[in-house]
Amino acid sequence: MSRSLTPARPRREARPSTPEDRTPALRAYGLCKRYRLGDETIEALVDLELSVYPGEFVAVMGPSGSGKSTLLHLLGLLDEADAGEIELSGQRTAGLSDDALTKLRRERLGFVFQGFELIPNLSARENILLPAEVAGRGREAEKALGPLARALGIHERLSHRPAQLSGGQQQRVALARALINDPVVILADEPTGNLDSATGEEVLALLQRGVREQGWTVVMVTHDAKAALHADRIIFLRDGRIVGETRTADGGARAAIERFVGV
Template identity: 70%
Template sequence: MNAPTAATTVPALAAVGLHKRYVLGDEVVHALRGVDLTVQPGEFVAVMGPSGSGKSTLLHLLGLLDAPDEGTIALAGEATEGLDDDALTDVRRQRLGFVFQAFELVPNLTARENVVLPAEIADEAAAAAERLTMLADALGITDRLDHRPGQLSGGQRQRVAIARALINDPVLVLADEPTGNLDSHTGREVLDLLRSGVDRHGWTVVVVTHDVQAALTADRIVFLRDGAIAGEARTDAADVRAQLDGFLAG
């Protein structure tokens, strides 16, 4: 038997040929025009691009919140086409974690209750107790678990939201501008925590960000323009900043 190689690893995410059109009256917005994206387990990918380039649309499709008009999405080698709404909901709950700009915590639940909520919904409460301890430690919120969201800072709220996204041990975590409501210092801390979760616990993360510094925390930056991938840079490349300047300049 050969040892597994990168080439034989099943990707956490394989999206191929994604198209999405929005119809608004007489106008059709072709928001995605054939996007391919493969993410390996344990990889951290940042998506950048100008406003309206299709970043949120892409994350919605990858999150199975909306269906592509064309193209396919597989999670950990499992196709998602043709699943009915109930099956899609199950895949979302069991395989995906979401982090939003606005945190979206339940205000009258404690941090602990917010984090374990997806596990309770998935009937995995027992398994969640152990993961809660690990996640709270990894995210530095152990001493905040009995606070309600209103008693937490923005950065702490977002860390609770990240713990919630990870409680069911998802194949993929999707984050759309998770630092958009945070000051730059706190935003940087949140990205650093995602980075260390990827390094220490093998999380797999796709994050949309406008912040170059934040994007440089990832392994790879994918740049969208007009609904298509305009370029890609590895953050360990010596000329990554020059490559990014080129993308940003258009």
């Protein structure tokens, strides 16, 4: 890797006219990840460049094994790249200690998983507040909880445990948990993968509305074309590389999905 790790960063926040004038919420550059399996080396990500701007909803599509989960793990600071770097709101992350990365993850990132990953013996309220308490901002979060729960349609379910909630309600609780610390970006891995299509559609509509009305920033991995079409932009991965990109507002997105993913 000869790529410089200190490229010039845009410093023109004063007059953000186009997205590119702004500091990306999330920026990956020169990202490489290899896995070694015996004698074999798998290039899971190859020199990947991606900028996600504040208020953008980006879907990542690609066939199985194309590197989607690896990318989401690296963007989520859950795993270390072999080369390249992630910046969060212009803040570099290379070389940070595990403690500093954990703090960044807690305070700046929200995660939503296919399997919800709620703690079964905690109520919805306790699940949602947990990341805030861990980050030492429980008081603030308690104030934010009411409006957030109402916006997500779970305000009447806050004392329920996960098992007492439908799948769609559980995913909305997980979304509230991801949002409670007002993250720079929400990283979602197949968030509708365990939901029936009507319930999945509700969760996607909530994500889309949050992006449009609340300025959330979302990166969502999905293999579902209908889910991806809720995003503003879809990027296509193959063999660890971005091989295509489409804006859903441009029309042509369905054709692009068909061409790059074949679904």
